Amino acid sequence: MEKQTIQPFLTVANYHLLEQQLSKILHALTTTKDKNVILAVRGLVDTEITLKLALSAEESMLVEQLLTVTDRAQGDAILEQLKPYVIPFKPVTASTLKALFKKEKKLKLPNLEGFNFQQICYLAWDDPGTHRKYVILEQNGELKGIKGTFANNTIRGICAICNRHSDVGLYTTSIKGQIVGTFTSHSNYICADSQTCNEHVTDMDRTREFFQRITKK
Numbered sequence: 001m002e003k004q005t006i007q008p009f010l011t012v013a014n015y016h017l018l019e020q021q022l023s024k025i026l027h028a029l030t031t032t033k034d035k036n037v038i039l040a041v042r043g044l045v046d047t048e049i050t051l052k053l054a055l056s057a058e059e060s061m062l063v064e065q066l067l068t069v070t071d072r073a074q075g076d077a078i079l080e081q082l083k084p085y086v087i088p089f090k091p092v093t094a095s096t097l098k099a100l101f102k103k104e105k106k107l108k109l110p111n112l113e114g115f116n117f118q119q120i121c122y123l124a125w126d127d128p129g130t131h132r133k134y135v136i137l138e139q140n141g142e143l144k145g146i147k148g149t150f151a152n153n154t155i156r157g158i159c160a161i162c163n164r165h166s167d168v169g170l171y172t173t174s175i176k177g178q179i180v181g182t183f184t185s186h187s188n189y190i191c192a193d194s195q196t197c198n199e200h201v202t203d204m205d206r207t208r209e210f211f212q213r214i215t216k217k
């Protein structure tokens, strides 16, 4: 096998963006025969990738194969080839999680083996008994833990994390205020299914901004 000399350069969110952009090209190919329209879509995809991903010349060559795709099988094969270049989510263990939620007396830990770290932008799990949803994400190279309650009754709406239309529920986080005994609460609609949500995150900066906003004092 050929030796991989290019280091992993795609974040999980970058990879999701490429999946999304590939779908745009495939959609154009199945809905029109107009060569100019298809060319325009390929052009838009190229612009989107260039804008969102800062790639070296070698990395670009790998990614830009997607622009020439003519069918689904070919597109999937290229995406598969790009997988080794994805930087997975930081490895975490049960003790990492316990350390992040030190104050949680009855922290219910998730089954970490159930997560594919190559596919998650943030790590989230639910405790159905307490309606808590725990989230872990990386910020400036460090892991950060966020705890909130998730209201069970879901509606169709826009998720504040992935910005997609899906089954969402109200997620409420409370942060201790500067003055003892005071709290600031934030409530936002987010996807009920965090795994599906993860698959649709294409811009990690926006996701980080969201979590920063809801953890502000």
Ligand SMILES: [Zn+2]
Pocket (backbone or CB within 6 Å): 159, 160, 161, 162, 163, 164, 166, 190, 191, 196, 197, 198, 200
């Ligand atoms: Zn979502």
